Amino acid sequence: MAFDGGRLAPGAARDWCGTMPVHRRLLDSDPGYARAREEIETFTFGAAREEPPPLGLVTIPTVVHVVWSQAAQNIGDDQIATQLEALNRDFRKRNADLSVLPPVWVPLAADADIEFVLADVTRTRTDVATFDTDDGVKSARTGGVDPVSTDTHLNLWVCQLGGGLLGYAQFPGGPPETDGVVVTHTAFGSSGTATAPFDLGRTLTHEVGHWLNLRHIWGDDGDGCGGDDFVADTPNQAGPNYGRPTYPKVSCNNAPHGDMFVNYMDYTDDAAMVMFTLGQAARMAAALRGPRSGLLAAAATS
Amino acid sequence: MTAPPAALFRRWVHVREEDAAGVRVYRPADQPLPPARGRDGIEFRSDGTFADLRPGPTDAPVASVGRWTLPAAGRIALAYPPGARSAGAPTGYEIVEVTSDLLRLRPI
Numbered sequence: 001m002a003f004d005g006g007r008l009a010p011g012a013a014r015d016w017c018g019t020m021p022v023h024r025r026l027l028d029s030d031p032g033y034a035r036a037r038e039e040i041e042t043f044t045f046g047a048a049r050e051e052p053p054p055l056g057l058v059t060i061p062t063v064v065h066v067v068w069s070q071a072a073q074n075i076g077d078d079q080i081a082t083q084l085e086a087l088n089r090d091f092r093k094r095n096a097d098l099s100v101l102p103p104v105w106v107p108l109a110a111d112a113d114i115e116f117v118l119a120d121v122t123r124t125r126t127d128v129a130t131f132d133t134d135d136g137v138k139s140a141r142t143g144g145v146d147p148v149s150t151d152t153h154l155n156l157w158v159c160q161l162g163g164g165l166l167g168y169a170q171f172p173g174g175p176p177e178t179d180g181v182v183v184t185h186t187a188f189g190s191s192g193t194a195t196a197p198f199d200l201g202r203t204l205t206h207e208v209g210h211w212l213n214l215r216h217i218w219g220d221d222g223d224g225c226g227g228d229d230f231v232a233d234t235p236n237q238a239g240p241n242y243g244r245p246t247y248p249k250v251s252c253n254n255a256p257h258g259d260m261f262v263n264y265m266d267y268t269d270d271a272a273m274v275m276f277t278l279g280q281a282a283r284m285a286a287a288l289r290g291p292r293s294g295l296l297a298a299a300a301t302s
Numbered sequence: 303m304t305a306p307p308a309a310l311f312r313r314w315v316h317v318r319e320e321d322a323a324g325v326r327v328y329r330p331a332d333q334p335l336p337p338a339r340g341r342d343g344i345e346f347r348s349d350g351t352f353a354d355l356r357p358g359p360t361d362a363p364v365a366s367v368g369r370w371t372l373p374a375a376g377r378i379a380l381a382y383p384p385g386a387r388s389a390g391a392p393t394g395y396e397i398v399e400v401t402s403d404l405l406r407l408r409p410i
Contacts, residue, residue, distance in 0.1 A: 133362035163315050164335035168362040210360045220359045222388030240340050267340040
């Protein structure tokens with residue numbers, strides 16, 4: 001199945017209201033984004049039905065942009081290294097805490113066959129005390145730093161986010177100039193300023209899941225039972241789970257096993273989320289075949 | 303009908319770990335807050351509107367904007383446009399306490 005869309009023209013959605021959130025803002029303000037998201041979902045649905053052969057290991061070059069106003073926010077190379085190690089463990093199902101899985105979900109836990117290699121680190125001093133979700137950190141014009149080659153690289157911005165926010169992402173199909181993931185420095189990696197209970201690097205695992213087109217496991221419908229994450233092997237679930245729930249945690253008639261709160265795409269603490277499912281891995285592979293195929297092309301020629 | 307306290311009119315973030323006895327605790331969004339995965343919030347505006355803020359599909363907060371009214375002293379009622387109310391979002395609160403750095407609301 002060919003993929004022939006799902007990308008905004010560069011600069012197509014640059015003049016946004018500074019307080020509206022990313023995905024909703026793009027859906028509301030730019031018809032091109034809504035169309036791109038529809039095309040991506042159509043492609044992803046088809047790819048899941050065709051069950052194409054595995055891609056094999058995909059390695060994604062990753063650029064980390066450290067943006068700081070106070071010295072502590074200028075995190076060290078060691079903290080960045082612990083984050084990349086955690087990300088690779090999680091995406092390759094090499095995380096030791098997989099042992100906490102209730103047995104019923106062990107067969108569903110997936111090796112996504114994706115790895116991340118550090119391509120560069122940029123460091124930018126800013127006058128901005130805390131960044132909001134208006135993408136200010138992603139542009140030099142607004143006190144941040146511009147991304148690098150978003151077609152072929154994952155861009156990560158590490159800064160001080162406001163409002164108690166841990167991080168946020170951009171789905172495939174959004175503007176290239178803001179493509180990537182933002183994480184607050186105290187939830188990045190597992191050394192330096194990383195602080196419990198968000199000090200195992202799982203904020204980035206969750207956000208990169210979004211960047212590869214994964215939805216929240218509860219379906220983004222508040223606390224209702226009508227939302228869908230477009231993945232067949234995750235149970236229907238009411239709202240997000242927090243903290244460290246005890247199995248089974250039942251909602252939406254999903255007994256006996258209940259919510260899959262151990263999934264990276266729930267809202268539990270770092271120590272409680274330990275797996276992607278096979279269906280989620282297939283959905284991420286579809287993102288690599290389709291809207292993020294530039295990453296595959298770059299990997300093939302490197 | 304008396305006007306709500308002026309201190310109400312700002313953006314508040316729900317610090318759910320401080321909730322107690324059915325009362326929700328909110329702190330100002332522009333002050334340092336303990337990080338958490340998925341904080342909701344609410345912004346009251348003096349023009350009669352409010353924004354219910356929920357984590358969106360990529361974790362940035364998404365706003366549902368509606369109108370508030372005061373049905374009784376110490377109470378605030380919230381009306382959403384059709385389809386804009388998240389499942390489980392309250393349609394009114396008792397204002398238990400509001401200061402320059404704390405808001406306590408009991409869903410009704």
